[in-house]
Amino acid sequence: MRVLALESATRTGSLALVDYVGAPLGAPLNGVRQAAPLREITLDASLQHSEKLMPALIEMLGAEFKIETIDLFAVDHGPGSFTGLRVGMALMKGFAFASRASEASGKPLIGVSSLEALAMNGSGLVVPMIDAHRGQVYTAVYEVGAALRDRRKSLWDGRPKLIEPEQAIEPEKWLKYLVEKYGSVPRLEDNQIHARNVAFLAALEFGRGAAATRPGACHRHAPTLFSMTPRYLRAGV
Amino acid sequence: MFILGIETSCDETAAAVLTDQPLRILSNVIASQNEVHEPYGGIVPELASRRHMEKILPVIQEALDKAQIKLSDLEGIAVTVMPGLVGSLLVGLQVAKGMAATLGIPFVGVSHLEGHLQAPLLEHPEVSYPFMALLVSGGHTLLYHVKEFAKYELIGGTRDDAAGEAFDKVAKILGLGYPGGPLIDKLAHQGNPKAIKFPKGKIKDHPFDFSFSGLKTAVANYVKKIEGGITPSLLADLCASFQETVVDDLIGKTVLAAKEKGIKTIIVSGGVACNSRLRAKLPEAFFPSPLLCTDNAAMIAAVGYHSLKKGKTSPWSLNAMANQDVRFC
CATH class of the missing domain: 3.30.420.40 (ATPase, nucleotide binding domain)
Incomplete structure (x- = not known):
């Protein structure tokens, strides 16, 4: 299964092409673990995603690359920069929609949480934070990695476990809450959302959806390609 | 294709x-x-x-x-x-x-x-270059001498509000709602376009430029002086007279510009081109259908x-822009 993933929720941006060798499209990813990306680019888009994402993507894939060889499109659907999210998701909607030219149902597009993708940079109790401006951060708490694996054993699929829900909150208030509840607040060393993690979460989500319903079908609760929209976590007015 | x-x-x-x-x-x-x-x-x-x-x-x-x-x-x-x-x-x-x-x-x-x-050319294939184009909407009031495809000479434009913006603002003053154009157009049918004389915007030494801000203020001042509320017939007269002032101004300058450039064909486009009075008073021009x-x-x-x-394509780095040089430079 070959996944093209894009992250555009933050000031930077990230693109990755990942091959999950031995995992056909729709098969559960349990045990496959995270594949190393074939290609990955982190770009300093400085919020200029509209100009920079597409040229970077073409450069990463190379002129000879055939988009038909991609099995799954992945994007982080937020929270994050409203405009950045729309630029990334609109681009991927264009890819996924046009892939219907060569086969009736086209290649699926899966959106995943920016915070969950960011949390995959850490292990144990992880508190990802993304600048939300207006004096707030987008944040959540996840449990990631070894301890989770040991508890869940064969049921563990590599996905972080959501401990505190996604929210936009003042950092002081958030830190105070975390210290009171968890004693300390672990810091993430790497604050870049990596597209390979977006790819992994999307592949996982797609596999789960396919297993839950029927081959080739998306998760029951997943939005359709047409209705998919970023998760802003904030009202538009 | x-x-x-x-x-x-x-x-x-x-x-x-x-x-x-x-x-x-x-x-x-x-x-x-x-x-x-x-x-x-x-x-x-x-x-x-x-x-x-x-x-x-x-x-x-x-x-x-x-x-x-x-x-x-x-x-x-x-x-x-x-x-x-x-x-x-x-x-x-x-x-x-x-x-x-x-x-x-x-x-x-x-x-x-x-x-x-x-837009007008899609339904009027008989239109040939060159033509005078009045582009009039909620965001723009521009007059172009269109020599051929992608060759545009800007002849005039608004110095303040766009014509469609004036319709919206006057509709708001009159308590009609949004968008103002169709609402004023409809009410104006029952009114007398000559009932109230409003000033046309003139720019010294620029005969083809427009100004609608003064007209909007004139309507606001007129409304302020009305005692005992606006009767339905006065409202219709206000709409008709305001609309007539805008329409006459648009037509006058467009026709004059065409004459001066020696151009026979006039096209009108943009949201305000839906206005029934504008269409009625400039029958020789080519208008797109409302859609x-x-x-x-x-x-x-x-x-x-x-x-x-013509072989023109855009690079993958193409970005969107809020503004555009209306001279197409």
Whole structure:
């Protein structure tokens, strides 16, 4: 299964092409673990995603690359920069929609949480934070990695476990809450959302959806390609 | 040849398919966002962008279905990149890039203004260059000498409010609601256009420039002096007289400019070209049908068609821009 993933929720941006060798499209990813990306680019888009994402993507894939060889499109659907999210998701909607030219149902597009993708940079109790401006951060708490694996054993699929829900909150208030509840607040060393993690979460989500319903079908609760929209976590007015 | 046009510059999500020989519209789909913005009395940019995200693919699919073509039939994609709300423009632009890359077809970014200048030609193939074009909408009031495709000489423009903006503001003063153009047009039918004399905006030494801000103030001042509320007949007279002032001003300067340049053909485009009085008082001009006056993607596809024919395509780095030099420099 070959996944093209894009992250555009933050000031930077990230693109990755990942091959999950031995995992056909729709098969559960349990045990496959995270594949190393074939290609990955982190770009300093400085919020200029509209100009920079597409040229970077073409450069990463190379002129000879055939988009038909991609099995799954992945994007982080937020929270994050409203405009950045729309630029990334609109681009991927264009890819996924046009892939219907060569086969009736086209290649699926899966959106995943920016915070969950960011949390995959850490292990144990992880508190990802993304600048939300207006004096707030987008944040959540996840449990990631070894301890989770040991508890869940064969049921563990590599996905972080959501401990505190996604929210936009003042950092002081958030830190105070975390210290009171968890004693300390672990810091993430790497604050870049990596597209390979977006790819992994999307592949996982797609596999789960396919297993839950029927081959080739998306998760029951997943939005359709047409209705998919970023998760802003904030009202538009 | 099949061209897909995409337009998301403001508060309409639109897609259209054109074919050639002769150039004609196969489908022209427009999803209005009026109900999203109406509670706020004007367009909320963030809400507009959000709505475009939800509507863009359904609208494109509908355009393909109505044209009875498949994705693989497309040979080019044209998309509005300026001027407009950047957040809204970006949605259409990125979808266009993704589709063009996947389909392996060229894409070209198009000026919304240039689209309006092409709109009347879609239904009036008998129109030939050169012509005088009055582009009049909620955002623009511009007068162009159009020498040929992509050769535009700006003759005049508004110094303050656009004509359509004046309609909206006066409608607000009169407590009519939004958008003002159609509301005033409707009420004006019952009124006397000569009942009240309002001033026309004149710019010294610039005979083809417009100003509608003073007119709006004049209406506001007139309304303030009315004692005992506005009767329905006075409201109709106010609408008719205001509208007549705008229409006469637009027509007077356009006809004069055409005469001065020795041009016989006049076209009128943009949302205000829907105005029934303007259409009635300038019967010799070519107007698009109402659906092509307001924002639409057919006119964008038309510009795209001519651009692609000339071998013009856009780079993947193309960005959207809020503003455009109206001189097309």
